[in-house]
Amino acid sequence: MTMLKIENLHVRVAGKEILKGLSLEVKPGEVHAIMGPNGAGKSTLGYVLAGRDGYETTQGRIEYDGKNLLDLEPEARAAAGMFLAFQYPVEIPGVNNTYFLKAALNAQRKARGESELDSMQFLKLVREKLAVLHLKEDLLNRAVNAGFSGGEKKRNEIFQMALLEPRLAILDETDSGLDIDALKMVADGVNAMRAPDRAFVVITHYQRLLDYIVPDFVHVLADGRIVESGDASLALRLEEHGYAWIAQRKLAGAA
Amino acid sequence: MDGLLDEFGSGDAQARAESWRYSRQALRALEQQSFQSADANVSVPQALIDRFDWPQTRGHRLVFVNGVLDATLSDAGTSGAIIETDAVGVHALRFAGKGVMHLVFVNVATAMPSRWNAAVHIRVESGKAFLVEQHVGMQGADMLGALASDFTIADGASLQTATLGDLPGSASLVRRVGVTIGAGSAFGATHALCGGRFQRFDIDAQLTGAKAQLAARGVFALRGREHVDVHLDVRHAARDTISDVLWRGVADGRARGILHGAITVAPGADGADARLETKNLLLSPHAEIDAQPVLEIYADEVKASHGATVGQLDERALFYLRSRGVPLAAARNLLIAGFCRTAFSRIETTDLRGPFEALLDAHLPQQVDAGE
Numbered sequence A: 001m002t003m004l005k006i007e008n009l010h011v012r013v014a015g016k017e018i019l020k021g022l023s024l025e026v027k028p029g030e031v032h033a034i035m036g037p038n039g040a041g042k043s044t045l046g047y048v049l050a051g052r053d054g055y056e057t058t059q060g061r062i063e064y065d066g067k068n069l070l071d072l073e074p075e076a077r078a079a080a081g082m083f084l085a086f087q088y089p090v091e092i093p094g095v096n097n098t099y100f101l102k103a104a105l106n107a108q109r110k111a112r113g114e115s116e117l118d119s120m121q122f123l124k125l126v127r128e129k130l131a132v133l134h135l136k137e138d139l140l141n142r143a144v145n146a147g148f149s150g151g152e153k154k155r156n157e158i159f160q161m162a163l164l165e166p167r168l169a170i171l172d173e174t175d176s177g178l179d180i181d182a183l184k185m186v187a188d189g190v191n192a193m194r195a196p197d198r199a200f201v202v203i204t205h206y207q208r209l210l211d212y213i214v215p216d217f218v219h220v221l222a223d224g225r226i227v228e229s230g231d232a233s234l235a236l237r238l239e240e241h242g243y244a245w246i247a248q249r250k251l252a253g254a255a
Numbered sequence B: 001m002d003g004l005l006d007e008f009g010s011g012d013a014q015a016r017a018e019s020w021r022y023s024r025q026a027l028r029a030l031e032q033q034s035f036q037s038a039d040a041n042v043s044v045p046q047a048l049i050d051r052f053d054w055p056q057t058r059g060h061r062l063v064f065v066n067g068v069l070d071a072t073l074s075d076a077g078t079s080g081a082i083i084e085t086d087a088v089g090v091h092a093l094r095f096a097g098k099g100v101m102h103l104v105f106v107n108v109a110t111a112m113p114s115r116w117n118a119a120v121h122i123r124v125e126s127g128k129a130f131l132v133e134q135h136v137g138m139q140g141a142d143m144l145g146a147l148a149s150d151f152t153i154a155d156g157a158s159l160q161t162a163t164l165g166d167l168p169g170s171a172s173l174v175r176r177v178g179v180t181i182g183a184g185s186a187f188g189a190t191h192a193l194c195g196g197r198f199q200r201f202d203i204d205a206q207l208t209g210a211k212a213q214l215a216a217r218g219v220f221a222l223r224g225r226e227h228v229d230v231h232l233d234v235r236h237a238a239r240d241t242i243s244d245v246l247w248r249g250v251a252d253g254r255a256r257g258i259l260h261g262a263i264t265v266a267p268g269a270d271g272a273d274a275r276l277e278t279k280n281l282l283l284s285p286h287a288e289i290d291a292q293p294v295l296e297i298y299a300d301e302v303k304a305s306h307g308a309t310v311g312q313l314d315e316r317a318l319f320y321l322r323s324r325g326v327p328l329a330a331a332r333n334l335l336i337a338g339f340c341r342t343a344f345s346r347i348e349t350t351d352l353r354g355p356f357e358a359l360l361d362a363h364l365p366q367q368v369d370a371g372e
Helices: A040-051 A074-079 A097-111 A120-135 A136-140 A150-164 A178-195 A232-241 A241-255 B002-007 B013-019 B026-033 B046-052 B315-323 B330-346 B350-362
Strands: A004-013 A016-026 A031-035 A055-064 A082-085 A092-096 A169-174 A201-204 A217-222 A227-229 B059-065 B081-085 B091-096 B098-105 B114-124 B128-137 B143-153 B158-167 B171-181 B185-197 B198-207 B212-223 B227-236 B242-251 B256-265 B273-282 B288-297 B303-311
Touching: A004 A040, A016 A040, A016 A055, A016 A217, A016 B303, A031 A232, A040 A055, A040 A074, A040 A082, A040 A169, A040 A201, A074 A097, A074 B315, A092 A097, A092 B315, A092 B330, A097 A120, A097 A136, A097 A150, A097 B288, A097 B330, A120 A136, A120 A150, A120 A178, A150 A178, A150 A227, A169 A178, A217 A232, A217 A241, A227 A232, A232 A241, B002 B013, B002 B026, B013 B091, B026 B242, B046 B098, B046 B128, B081 B273, B091 B098, B098 B114, B098 B143, B114 B128, B114 B158, B128 B171, B143 B158, B143 B185, B158 B171, B158 B198, B158 B350, B171 B185, B171 B212, B185 B198, B185 B227, B185 B330, B185 B350, B198 B212, B198 B242, B212 B227, B212 B256, B212 B330, B227 B242, B242 B256, B242 B288, B242 B330, B256 B273, B256 B303, B273 B288, B273 B330, B288 B303, B315 B330
Parallel strands: A031 A201, A031 A217, A082 A169, A169 A201, B059 B098, B091 B114, B098 B128, B114 B143, B128 B158, B143 B171, B158 B185, B171 B198, B185 B212, B198 B227, B212 B242, B227 B256, B242 B273, B256 B288, B273 B303
Antiparallel strands: A004 A016, A004 A055, A217 A227, B081 B091
């Protein structure tokens, strides 16, 4: 039973082909790590899955729960359980965090035909999730990400994920810019959510995060496609040899 | 025939023409109508009363109906103000110590297009006074109101104002206020201007005493064919004075907004600190906002900054909200309202933020895609 099936995906951004035949299958309960050098197309993959405008699929397909994901608007993908933790969370001055999150959660629930939460139910849920991420409640009364430190923004992403309880979470370089304490908090938040019916795609440049979020599969993304897949030990070998090692192996294979 | 321009403009012919150049057409259209003097002896519909009868300002309220003070609707017994009216109908309000006043200007349409004039002067002798100025009205025959005010803030005193311009499409308002801010005193103003056929707001502020401070905030949120023209003129005339202006503008449809923000630092006003920031959002290709920051500095050791932007909704922010499940239209509204609300951050009492946010929510400009 596959949750996400990407086949031979080609994506063009601003006239330039970034993904060049990427294929990936994710089943419920699995944690997949996508590693790769800068410019390989890692963030593009996250944005395409979440439905950002300007990412044009020229070939291939993406199935999510057996449906064509590319037919869905971003909000419909969210309601269907998709979540992208942004590499660069957007600051939105003037929009209150609590108001935004309640609007988001209730819009998702409504789209799924579930009852909306009232303010009391929502606040109770929020307090539970804040505790897990070691976030202070005053964060709720601030504008979305406005004036947050880099670490606060990343923890806020994971907090949103905890609150929205997606079925497929894509974490785009959530580890970048985090110190070791913040990294552990983020990893704790993710590990607490690992479940048989939930899958994660963890996009990262460094192996460090994978010490704390141990993946079932590791894929190396280079030049727009997945060039190597393996278990968690692949990340360790990458860390030891660097991405140049993959390029050399590819050359050797080609010869 | 420059009747209304002569009446509402100030300075010589050239200065008037320049100051009104974006609103000359709107004024001409008004000039072509024949307005009669508004009848103040009208009954105010309950629906209109409900819009200003806030529990928190009962006993602190003066209500003007078509420009004339209405004794039945007014009750300012606990406002802390001494109220006097002179022979020509100019109202003078004096505050010493703590005071709160809610001034309401109600436009009740009559059978014919009509117009009113009112003058209210405010003097804060000492302590801190808080003033809410609210303009409301009902749709009907055209109405043109003109309100002239002088605010004088004595040395060491403070006046904080909150202005809500909430007018129906048949009402126009020309409001001029001159503010004199004494040594060590503070003037704060927050505006939310919505609706109306035409609204013109002139604030002419003079920082006349050392360490005088001004903070002006505001937003115009315009829909359809609404037209709001705001002129802020701030003059630093003493040492170590501070001015801080922040304005937000949003327009949809064929609406028109103008923010002219001029800051002058006079010779000798050394140590002045002046900031002016305006950000504007255009939601339709036919909407227009003109943001004109003007800075003139004739003193030394002055800190001054200004910035003006006009742009569209942030695509990244929109995608961020949608990726969390907020539908497109709701995400746009959230961003538009949030953009405007950054102008309300100085409103100190939270029970006053309510009316501001409610006004904004009821008049929120909309972005509609072509073909929708």
